[in-house]
Amino acid sequence: MVEAPASSGRGVYKGVCSNYLGGRRVNDTIHATIRETKAGFRLPDDAAVPVIMIGPGTGLAPFRGFLQERAHRKAQGANLGPAMLFFGCRHPEQDYLYAEELKGFAASGITELHTAFSRADGAKTYVQHLVAAQKDRIWSLIEQGAIIYVCGDGGKMEPDVKAALVAIHRERSGADAEAGARWIEELGTKNRYVLDVWASG
Numbered sequence: 403m404v405e406a407p408a409s410s411g412r413g414v415y416k417g418v419c420s421n422y423l424g425g426r427r428v429n430d431t432i433h434a435t436i437r438e439t440k441a442g443f444r445l446p447d448d449a450a451v452p453v454i455m456i457g458p459g460t461g462l463a464p465f466r467g468f469l470q471e472r473a474h475r476k477a478q479g480a481n482l483g484p485a486m487l488f489f490g491c492r493h494p495e496q497d498y499l500y501a502e503e504l505k506g507f508a509a510s511g512i513t514e515l516h517t518a519f520s521r522a523d524g525a526k527t528y529v530q531h532l533v534a535a536q537k538d539r540i541w542s543l544i545e546q547g548a549i550i551y552v553c554g555d556g557g558k559m560e561p562d563v564k565a566a567l568v569a570i571h572r573e574r575s576g577a578d579a580e581a582g583a584r585w586i587e588e589l590g591t592k593n594r595y596v597l598d599v600w601a602s603g
Contacts, residue, residue: 403416403417403420403421403423403424404416404417404420404421405417405421442549442593442596443464443551443553443596443597443598445468445471445472446549448483449472449475449480449481449482449483450481450482450483451483451547451548451549452483452484452485452543452546452547452548452549453468453483453484453485453486453548453549453550453551454485454486454488454540454543454544454548454549454550454551455468455485455486455487455488455513455551455553456488456529456533456550456551456552456553456563457488457489457490457529457551457552457553457554457559458489458490458491458518458528458529458554458555458559459490459491459497459499459554459555460554461552461553461554461555461559461598461599462489462499462500462553463553464551464553464598465487465489465551465553466500466503466504468551469485469487469504469507469512469513472485472507472512472513473507473510473512476510476511476512482511482512483546484514484543484546484548485512485513485514486513486514486516486536486539486540486543487504487507487513487514487515487516488516488517488518488529488532488533488536489504489515489516489517489518489529490517490518490519490520490527490528490529490532491517491518491519491520492519492520492521492522493519493521493522494517494519494522496521498517498519514539516529516532516536517532518531518532528559528562529559529563530559530562530563530565530566531566533563533566533567533570534566534569534570537570537573540567540570541570541571541574544570547594548594549593549594549596550567550589550594550595550596551596551597551598552564552595552596552597552598552599553597553598553599554599554600555599555600555601556597556599556600556601557601559599560597560599564586564595567586567595568582568583568585568586569582571585571586
């Protein structure tokens with residue numbers, strides 16, 4: 403359960419969902435809404451298609467499912483295409499969700515793992531910084547038909563990730579800003595730049 407001293411310094415912060423679920427007993431009824439995923443926000447049927455997953459914090463949830471599915475496909479004998487996961491959180495010792503599981507997926511070849519920590523020692527690092535740093539690898543996968551998934555904060559993170567991707571495209575193609583904007587829009591139209599984002603704050 404999420405439970406820690408409140409950042410205000412007054413009292414204890416308790417996560418609403420985790421504490422609600424933690425207070426349930428076996429056979430309790432839980433009322434919830436199940437919604438269909440956004441169009442295209444699922445792994446391609448062809449396991450060989452490269453995938454790039456980008457999401458900090460709560461954006462990790464669907465990608466964890468993607469990685470579990472890729473592990474299952476691999477166990478069934480599927481030939482997996484390359485995958486990259488860019489995950490960001492505040493500090494590796496505070497909110498690095500499923501750290502051991504993610505490291506295990508990386509060790510077993512299910513994904514490449516790139517982590518950004520915004521409150522660890524040194525400069526603040528966010529997922530868009532890692533995207534820019536991995537531009538050669540990302541461009542190679544895009545040229546191979548990669549699908550890019552972005553999940554999480556739509557107010558700041560997704561626009562910054564989009565800008566980093568457009569900058570890679572512009573550098574590689576010599577395109578101007580307008581052509582770069584058209585390129586990312588076309589990727590979206592083709593379900594190759596797929597978003598599951600929401601406004602933060």
